[in-house]
Amino acid sequence: MDxxxxxxxxxxxxxxxxxxxxxxxxxxxxxxLIDRGEAPTTVEAPFDxxxxxxITAVTELQEITGRTLxxxxxxxxxxxxxxxxxxxxxxxxxxxxGLQMCVAGVIKTMTAExxxxxxLGAGAIVIDVLAVDDGRKEYERIERIRHLRPDMFLLxxxxxxxxxxxxxxLAATLLAADTKPRFGVGYQLPVIYxxxxxxxxxxHDIIGAKMAVQDVANIRPRLEEENxxxxxxxxxxxxxxxxxxxxxxxxxxxxxxSGEIMPTPMAVGRxxxxxxxxxxxxxxxxxxxxxxxxxxxxxxxxxxGEQVFNRTxxxxxxxxxSICNVLKEAGIANxxxxxxxxxxxxxxxxxxxxxxxxxxxxxSSLSDLLIEQAISREALRLSLDHHKLLAxxxxxxxxxxxxxxxxxxxxxxxxxxxxxxLDWVIGSGGVLSHAPSxxxxxxxxxxxxxxxxxxxxxxxxxxxxxxxxxxxxxxxxAASEVFxxxxxxxxxxxxxxxxxxxxxxxxxxxxxxxxxxxxxxxETVNYGQMRLIPxxxxxxxxxxxxxxxxxxxxxxxxxxxxxxxRGGVVGLIIDCRGIPRRLPExxxxxxxxxxxxAEALGLPRVE
Amino acid sequence: MGTAYTPGLTVTSNxxxxxxxxxxxxxxxxVNVGDRVEPDSTVARADLxxxxxxxxxxxxLGANPAEVPGKMLFKLGDRVEQGQVIAxxxxxxxxxxxxxxxxxxxxxxxxxxxxxNVGVRLxxxxxxLTAYVQGxxxxxxxxxxxxxxxxxxxxxxxxxxxxxxxxxxHVMPEPDRTIEERDITKELAGRIIIxxxxxxxxxxxxxxxTGVVGVVVGGIVDKELVDLLGYEIGVAITGDExxxxxxxxxxxxxxxxxxHKTFELLRSLEGRxxxxxxxxxxxxxxxxxxxxxxxxxxxxxxTVAVGGGELKIGSHIRVIREPNFGHLGTVTALPHxxxxxxxxxxxxxxxxxxDSGEAVVVPRANVELL
Numbered sequence: 005m006d007x008x009x010x011x012x013x014x015x016x017x018x019x020x021x022x023x024x025x026x027x028x029x030x031x032x033x034x035x036x037l038i039d040r041g042e043a044p045t046t047v048e049a050p051f052d053x054x055x056x057x058x059i060t061a062v063t064e065l066q067e068i069t070g071r072t073l074x075x076x077x078x079x080x081x082x083x084x085x086x087x088x089x090x091x092x093x094x095x096x097x098x099x100x101x102g103l104q105m106c107v108a109g110v111i112k113t114m115t116a117e118x119x120x121x122x123x124l125g126a127g128a129i130v131i132d133v134l135a136v137d138d139g140r141k142e143y144e145r146i147e148r149i150r151h152l153r154p155d156m157f158l159l160x161x162x163x164x165x166x167x168x169x170x171x172x173x174l175a176a177t178l179l180a181a182d183t184k185p186r187f188g189v190g191y192q193l194p195v196i197y198x199x200x201x202x203x204x205x206x207x208h209d210i211i212g213a214k215m216a217v218q219d220v221a222n223i224r225p226r227l228e229e230e231n232x233x234x235x236x237x238x239x240x241x242x243x244x245x246x247x248x249x250x251x252x253x254x255x256x257x258x259x260x261x262s263g264e265i266m267p268t269p270m271a272v273g274r275x276x277x278x279x280x281x282x283x284x285x286x287x288x289x290x291x292x293x294x295x296x297x298x299x300x301x302x303x304x305x306x307x308x309g310e311q312v313f314n315r316t317x318x319x320x321x322x323x324x325x326s327i328c329n330v331l332k333e334a335g336i337a338n339x340x341x342x343x344x345x346x347x348x349x350x351x352x353x354x355x356x357x358x359x360x361x362x363x364x365x366x367x368s369s370l371s372d373l374l375i376e377q378a379i380s381r382e383a384l385r386l387s388l389d390h391h392k393l394l395a396x397x398x399x400x401x402x403x404x405x406x407x408x409x410x411x412x413x414x415x416x417x418x419x420x421x422x423x424x425x426l427d428w429v430i431g432s433g434g435v436l437s438h439a440p441s442x443x444x445x446x447x448x449x450x451x452x453x454x455x456x457x458x459x460x461x462x463x464x465x466x467x468x469x470x471x472x473x474x475x476x477x478x479x480x481x482a483a484s485e486v487f488x489x490x491x492x493x494x495x496x497x498x499x500x501x502x503x504x505x506x507x508x509x510x511x512x513x514x515x516x517x518x519x520x521x522x523x524x525x526x527e528t529v530n531y532g533q534m535r536l537i538p539x540x541x542x543x544x545x546x547x548x549x550x551x552x553x554x555x556x557x558x559x560x561x562x563x564x565x566x567x568x569x570r571g572g573v574v575g576l577i578i579d580c581r582g583i584p585r586r587l588p589e590x591x592x593x594x595x596x597x598x599x600x601x602a603e604a605l606g607l608p609r610v611e
Numbered sequence: 612m613g614t615a616y617t618p619g620l621t622v623t624s625n626x627x628x629x630x631x632x633x634x635x636x637x638x639x640x641x642v643n644v645g646d647r648v649e650p651d652s653t654v655a656r657a658d659l660x661x662x663x664x665x666x667x668x669x670x671x672l673g674a675n676p677a678e679v680p681g682k683m684l685f686k687l688g689d690r691v692e693q694g695q696v697i698a699x700x701x702x703x704x705x706x707x708x709x710x711x712x713x714x715x716x717x718x719x720x721x722x723x724x725x726x727x728n729v730g731v732r733l734x735x736x737x738x739x740l741t742a743y744v745q746g747x748x749x750x751x752x753x754x755x756x757x758x759x760x761x762x763x764x765x766x767x768x769x770x771x772x773x774x775x776x777x778x779x780x781h782v783m784p785e786p787d788r789t790i791e792e793r794d795i796t797k798e799l800a801g802r803i804i805i806x807x808x809x810x811x812x813x814x815x816x817x818x819x820x821t822g823v824v825g826v827v828v829g830g831i832v833d834k835e836l837v838d839l840l841g842y843e844i845g846v847a848i849t850g851d852e853x854x855x856x857x858x859x860x861x862x863x864x865x866x867x868x869x870x871h872k873t874f875e876l877l878r879s880l881e882g883r884x885x886x887x888x889x890x891x892x893x894x895x896x897x898x899x900x901x902x903x904x905x906x907x908x909x910x911x912x913x914t915v916a917v918g919g920g921e922l923k924i925g926s927h928i929r930v931i932r933e934p935n936f937g938h939l940g941t942v943t944a945l946p947h948x949x950x951x952x953x954x955x956x957x958x959x960x961x962x963x964x965x966d967s968g969e970a971v972v973v974p975r976a977n978v979e980l981l
Contacts, residue, residue: 143662146662168725169676170726171725172723173728176663176665176723176730179663180663180665182663184636206725209721210721320846325846325893326845328843329845331843332843332844332845350832350833353834353837353864354833354863354865355933357770357864358864358865358931358932359932360846360893361770361847361863361864361891362863362979363893364976365931366956366974366976366977367932368932368933368952368953368954369933369934370954370955372932372933372954373955373956438956440954440955441955
């Protein structure tokens with residue numbers, strides 16, 4: 005069929021917790037989201053078949069929309085009539101534990117890091133990064149690989165024409181581990197070799213008989229060049245051929261869909277990249293799920309002048325399966341500090357554990373909701389810290405410096421994530437997309453990421469970025485239209501001051517703005533305060549913001565900045581709590597402050 | 612409204628339990644279809660590959676890596692003994708020589724002319740697979756393992772720690788009371804003890820020291836479990852804990868009572884031998900902890916029990932999130948429309964009459980079928 009002429013799309017995303025189905029139809033000349041259905045993912049007993057959850061979610065969608073999508077337990081595709089079936093059925097997936105990979109390179113901060121970026125960009129969970137200089141002994145690496153049992157291995161290292169010896173050593177390590185994939189006894193471990201082309205023969209000689217080695221172009225052919233595309237494509241192909249085939253019910257689902265099943269993170273990455281390209285903006289996006297939190301960023305690299313896409317997956321930071329790992333890494337005090345009411349530690353811990361063991365439950369009381377939102381702030385913070393470590397320029401590359409660069413003292417390989425240069429933050433995932441109030445989503449992102457200066461905030465309306473990403477592969481026009489009209493909910497701009505005053509109540513920011521609906525905003529917001537200024541979706545506010553002496557919003561400490569702010573479903577948020585964020589240490593004062601900020605944002609107090 | 616499925620755990624007095632027992636790598640199956648096996652019977656055996664010793668031959672000989680193959684005294688696949696010279700070079704008209712010796716006994720697995728290293732694979736290590744449950748072998752998976760079948764009572768828990776063990780079931784004398792340290796006596800060695808409510812961390816520690824095989828209770832306070840383990844459980848992948856005892860929680864963390872049905876079943880099994888495993892994995896490919904008590908005879912009327920299923924009016928449920936966490940009830944309505952709840956969210960709910968007599972509205976996501 006002619007895909008361009010398609011006017012009906014059913015797209016599912018099989019997450020580790022929930023399977024979401026959306027219906028997109030062309031109506032009166034434009035593509036629109038019609039509705040969504042969801043159901044628990046069914047890759048575990050007693051179902052052991054992902055398609056059960058898919059059919060349940062589609063059944064719900066069918067009942068809500070009134071369009072016939074199923075014939076018994078079969079999706080009607082291609083469509084049989086104007087209101088029966090769809091032109092395309094697509095699916096993304098992160099169920100089945102995702103794609104778990106080990107990567108290896110010669111130098112930890114160079115080829116190994118490039119290998120990690122290649123795997124992450126392909127939607128994998130990187131369970132370990134090995135390098136000749138990773139500080140571990142040979143036997144420790146071998147034991148580690150044996151223990152982890154990755155689905156796939158990416159072996160890289162050396163520039164073309166460079167070292168061969170180290171690659172032979174790494175291959176020998178892999179041989180020594182003699183690991184088997186998690187699924188399928190007798191199946192050879194897939195190894196993608198993306199290192200020095202001159203070492204291919206040596207690598208095949210060592211592991212070729214025992215592992216399924218596939219050669220692709222070197223990911224770092226020269227020191228100053230990173231070529232991740234071929235390795236990413238090879239990873240994706242093996243993911244489809246191997247991991248997907250093994251997960252319960254996936255071979256059936258693969259027979260139903262109109263294209264290939266795409267890993268969910270890869271699909272979200274496509275959506276984020278497309279948006280950053282269209283807006284010509286620096287973008288930070290998050291997908292906070294039950295088991296993992298993915299961060300995507302597109303930032304300009306000052307060295308090359310190019311926009312660089314990065315994705316990281318924090319495999320054990322999430323809101324259900326991994327909620328206790330957030331507790332473990334952040335510590336109970338860091339979680340409890342965001343809770344605006346008194347709660348004893350054992351009770352809080354039990355609540356989080358019970359969420360971990362029954363991951364599909366949802367908060368039904370306000371206090372329960374605020375506890376989940378407290379932990380989400382820490383999950384976001386930890387995941388961004390992780391992302392900053394990997395979203396870096398190429399290391400080991402000599403830079404030509406001007407006099408001003410020399411004063412700036414920047415090294416090669418510094419993080420690309422500069423929160424003062426950030427234009428957009430987009431939140432996705434249940435805790436953000438399904439927050440009962442969009443203001444709560446904005447607040448969680450402000451605390452978790454602490455964007456600096458002026459940043460536009462948005463959320464994925466119903467957590468449909470994966471579906472938009474996969475649709476953009478086949479029908480970019482429909483994907484783009486639905487993304488802007490139905491997926492991206494602009495919350496509004498936030499202005500956050502960097503710095504601190506000695507005490508609460510000191511002047512922090514003075515605003516002189518004119519709004520597109522003819523209002524004038526002239527006011528000063530003090531240190532320790534938050535202020536919500538109404539500015540509706542589609543409206544703008546232009547003018548100046550002048551920070552007090554110790555505060556910076558992007559023009560330098562105490563320097564006035566010309567701004568153009570966007571309205572949204574929340575409005576303008578003026579955040580004068582100071583960055584880096586410090587909460588009062590005394591419990592009573594801290595709770596009182598949290599409630600004061602909630603009230604300033606129009607949210608209920610809980611004391 | 613489409614079918615509403617809920618998760619659920621299997622608790623049944625009579626089912627056919629099938630356990631697939633597989634080696635980590637290919638090996639030899641030692642039993643045949645129809646054989647009766649006990650929990651400690653070895654059903655399959657395999658040899659795990661030995662470690663690989665990497666010998667820096669080029670370095671030891673002072674030779675270029677490319678010269679190493681020509682200096683070798685053995686070829687690929689040859690067995691070498693510890694201390695045996697495996698490569699030699701001579702120089703200065705043969706007056707001097709350098710040698711490389713095998714540091715251990717094994718088989719030559721690779722000779723690299725790139726790194727100049729030689730790999731010697733050490734002898735394999737045997738690994739044995741036990742039956743874990745008493746039963747009959749109903750299928751042999753060639754070179755991999757077996758499927759063992761037994762008519763049995765099965766109780767799946769929600770979370771556990773510790774691995775596979777077997778012992779005799781013993782209900783504590785005052786099952787409605789928290790199991791304290793003083794309750795763990797040496798007479799309980801070899802037993803799987805059952806309490807209806809909590810066990811303290813100190814009691815669990817004592818149980819491990821006293822030789823108690825397993826503990827099955829409604830809940831435990833998380834802080835006490837963490838103190839006992841000495842570390843936080845980040846993600847729920849358990850089974851390898853070294854605390855000397857296997858723990859199965861039927862309900863969860865905190866003050867929560869074991870469901871009546873579960874407790875009555877376990878009580879009816881007192882004095883019988885069973886297998887217990889605390890291994891839990893709450894992710895895709897979920898693994899729940901379990902207690903399996905095989906029936907002595909055949910159970911032709913047994914069926915394969917399936918937990919979870921479809922929510923209907925009249926379904927018996929348990930609330931699995933606060934408020935009313937742990938309470939039991941009966942579904943009275945499954946409204947189609949979304950309902951606004953206290954958090955401000957609109958969600959699908961059900962109405963239920965709790966056993967306490969209270970009528971409640973609960974998000975459907977927050978119940979499990981009994």
